[in-house]
Amino acid sequence: MAETQGEAASAGMSGAAYLRLVLLGALIGIPAALVAALFLAMLHELEHLLWDVLPQALGAPSPPWYLVIGLPIVGAVLVWAARTLLPGDGGHRPLEGFGRGPTPLEFAPGIVLAAVGSLAFGAVLGPEAPLVALGSVVGVAVTRLFRLRQREAAVLGTAGSFSAISALFGGPLVAGMLLLESGLAMGTALLPALLPGLVAAAVGYVLFIGLDGWGGLSATALDVQGLPMYAGTHLLDLAVAVGVGVVAALIVAAVRLLAARLEGFGRGRHGMVRLLLLGGLAIGLLAQLAQALGGNVQDVLFSGQTSVPDIINQSSIGVVVGVLVTKALAYAVCLGSGFRGGPVFPAIFLGVGVATLAVIGLGVSPTLAVAVGTAAGMAAGTRLLFSSVLLAALLVGRQGLDAVPAAVLAAAAAWITVAALDRRKPSPGRSAQRKPH
Structure with missing residues (x-):
């Protein structure tokens, strides 16, 4: 472009x-x-x-x-x-x-x-x-x-x-x-x-x-109504933002790695149809598994932008973890099995889901969680910093203006983590050039 x-x-x-x-x-x-x-x-x-x-x-x-x-x-x-x-x-x-x-x-x-x-x-x-x-x-x-x-x-x-x-x-x-x-x-x-x-x-x-x-x-459209006013910025919240950024980036990186490996099985016309059919089956089974763990099938299915209010209002860590795991696996399947769509909104959902764990476990504001989760998930999925922070700021509105510094830290932590993981990847041909001792 x-x-x-x-x-x-x-x-x-x-x-x-x-x-x-x-x-x-x-x-x-x-x-x-x-x-x-x-x-x-x-x-x-x-x-x-x-x-x-x-x-x-x-x-x-x-x-x-x-x-x-x-x-x-x-x-x-x-x-x-x-x-x-x-x-x-x-x-x-x-x-x-x-x-x-x-x-x-x-x-x-x-x-x-x-x-x-x-x-x-x-x-x-x-x-x-x-x-x-x-x-x-x-x-x-x-x-x-x-x-x-x-x-x-x-x-x-x-x-x-x-x-x-x-x-x-x-x-x-x-x-x-x-x-x-x-x-x-x-x-x-x-x-x-x-x-x-x-x-x-x-x-x-x-x-x-x-x-x-x-x-x-x-x-x-991505929209979260009824968020409470978030006033002031606390040291715990900034630490949570960094943690959410790192964890969200690790999850998205694992998703993309699994998706890239799945994609290799779909070469050729017959490989394509088999992988697509198996991918469709896996999506449905993962949604059913999430329901068995206490979640909602439609929180696993689809892109996730309409399910952000549902995940942020969850009160059970077990349910959130179950939805996160099944959503991440289904996301990897869809990225790698031949379906067509965009990668941004599922990554945002995963980021908000990670931040929701801090809402339940540490009592942080849901407004802060939406801001840092959105910024972290989008930055991890797109590697775009300013767009991620801007979307997070617009999403939480005036009641979340004080959460923007934490969103910046979340996006930065996600970007740095993804960049560090990229540097650890072997360059093409490196393994082939390495001689056995």
Whole structure:
């Protein structure tokens, strides 16, 4: 993503040409946000049908065991169909993060089908990566209506992506910060390339505000209501923040390591379908295990942003630990078995879950736990510091402003831990070059 923006920024555009690029960014923000809203509303309605309406039609007050186990398997079949029958492999691998570069228009059907098969059927992944891809598709489609150079089209494709995800991350600020941090290697050349995307995110978020409440759109955003006021910063809270950052980073690193090893078993068409089906089965079984341990199956299924209020209000350490273990394993399975989605929101849920242990065991404020858990989980999952702290600050609002210093420490501890673990990994070929004594 940074490379395409850098090329556009160094293209030597005139003032009038650059102004047109910014205005096109604003124009792209509207259809990109509309496509994102339609996609999120479709996911919400399908989840409601599968996990609420269908169980009630079967005479069950909650999803019975055979749906908990069976629906992720059905979703795995849809993902396999999207990846094998449609172009684009259903979108990029979730282990790669958000994805990079413009997305061709012909990839859109496969991206939508793979995302629906993953997210609506219970996979532990978030909607951010499909939204990035669909926003890029809209950007590419709009730029084809104008005579633009390839470099300019690349910048506007990225602008569509950040318009599409602005609602998920609380507005254009986090979306813009994500854009900024992902391209820091460009230095000052980043700022001219940043502006069209930031304008698109702002315009897109205005549209999201107008559509709030329609089609369950507000239910898809990360939001925690009713947090108590957190005043003052205590030494214990700062120590908790550092501990949460380290533990969350270790969990996310273990998840990604397990996912990378699982991914190796899915090479080839037959390997792909077997791994997807086994992955779907494992997701359902892990959700059932969490329920047997006192948790809720829907705290293990799905991306986790709507379950953050549930985990933060838990009062049993045993239940929280059970949910954390099963959620982390299901997250690893989804990252590595071929499902399609984003990696951010499950990592945030794990971070908040770790912080909840401090709420129960040490009596720290739940507002502090949400702030430090969000910052730690996102920093561990994305390796982006400022975006993680900004999202945490927006999430807790004015009642949690004093928790922001602790969130900074949590994000920093998570980032340092992940960086230290990366340095311990052997470089490619090192083991092969090492000679036996």
